[in-house]
Amino acid sequence: MxxxxxxxxxxxxxxxxxxxxxxxxxxxxxxxxxxxxxxxxxxxxxxxxxxxxxxxxxxxxxxxxxxxxxxxxxxxxxxxxxxxxxxxxxxxxxxxxxxxxxxxxxxxxxxxxxxxxxxxxxxxxxxxxxxxxxxxxxxxxxxYLNEHILVLEHGFIWNSEKNTLYKNEEIVKLTKSELKLFRLFSNTKTALKSYDDIEIYIFGDITSNTKRVRNLMSRLKTKLDFDLFESIYGHGYKLKYKKN
Structure with missing residues (x-):
């Protein structure tokens, strides 16, 4: 081995x-x-x-x-x-x-x-x-006990050590912004991330609306054929972890 x-x-x-x-x-x-x-x-x-x-x-x-x-x-x-x-x-x-x-x-x-x-x-x-x-x-x-492994809903797994998303053991190709999104959420497993948190981390600044963040989430949902990030109206998003 x-x-x-x-x-x-x-x-x-x-x-x-x-x-x-x-x-x-x-x-x-x-x-x-x-x-x-x-x-x-x-x-x-x-x-x-x-x-x-x-x-x-x-x-x-x-x-x-x-x-x-x-x-x-x-x-x-x-x-x-x-x-x-x-x-x-x-x-x-x-x-x-x-x-x-x-x-x-x-x-x-x-x-x-x-x-x-x-x-x-x-x-x-x-x-x-x-x-x-x-x-x-x-x-x-x-x-899920592996400190580098986050078991998500719908068969998705995020490996924070490799910065890689998997679905049924197959690698999901992500853009730079999508990779940064997963890194942000994996730092604190249960935390709600505000629109401002996401914008600053991914884009480096804050706009007066949430359009960039919503567009990013929409494209990712289409790519994954699943809405992996839960929208908390008026607040931001949560990553959907598998319920044990």
């Missing part, structure tokens, strides 16, 4: 809170070295019973609950599949990855029934973990 893709994955995963469960101390320590590359908040348990306790404790408060669970299958006290089934009684949606030495069909079927999103066989490496996390990001639509 190239460094740009890896960096893009890490930009997202570093914002996730992870519960990691593994009973083998050597495997646990080795895996943590790799996971620490991707995550800054990792809670560690050694069996399914500890996993349930840690999950329930965190789950008391929505602001601190886990975003992802990574677990082995065969563990003492409560095995991984039994733990997952119990967790599913509280949370049907939390993504769960399995890191396991078992490739038997019955294990696969049980984990599918438990609603897991990925299965990596031991021994694994950085690339395998990266690929699984990349698929997780795509499947769970976590791209």
């Amino acid at each position: 190239d460094q740009n893709r890896l960096k893009s994955i890490i930009n997202i995963t570093k914002k996730l809170s992870v519960l990691y469960l593994e009973d083998n101390v050597d495997v646990r320590n080795q895996t943590l070295k790799m996971l620490n590359l991707f995550f800054e908040d990792i809670e560690v348990g050694t069996n399914g019973n500890e996993g349930l306790t840690l999950f329930k404790e965190r789950n008391k408060y929505e602001s601190t609950s886990f975003d992802l669970i990574i677990t082995d299958i065969e563990m003492p006290e409560i095995d991984g599949i039994s733990m997952i089934n119990k967790i599913r009684e509280f949370d049907k949606k939390i993504p769960i990855l399995i890191f396991s030495a078992h490739s038997r069909t019955d294990y696969f079927l049980k984990t599918i029934d438990a609603g897991i999103v990925g299965y990596i066989l031991k021994p694994y490496n950085i690339e395998q973990i990266s690929n699984s996390l990349e698929k997780l990001i795509e499947k769970e639509d976590l791209s």
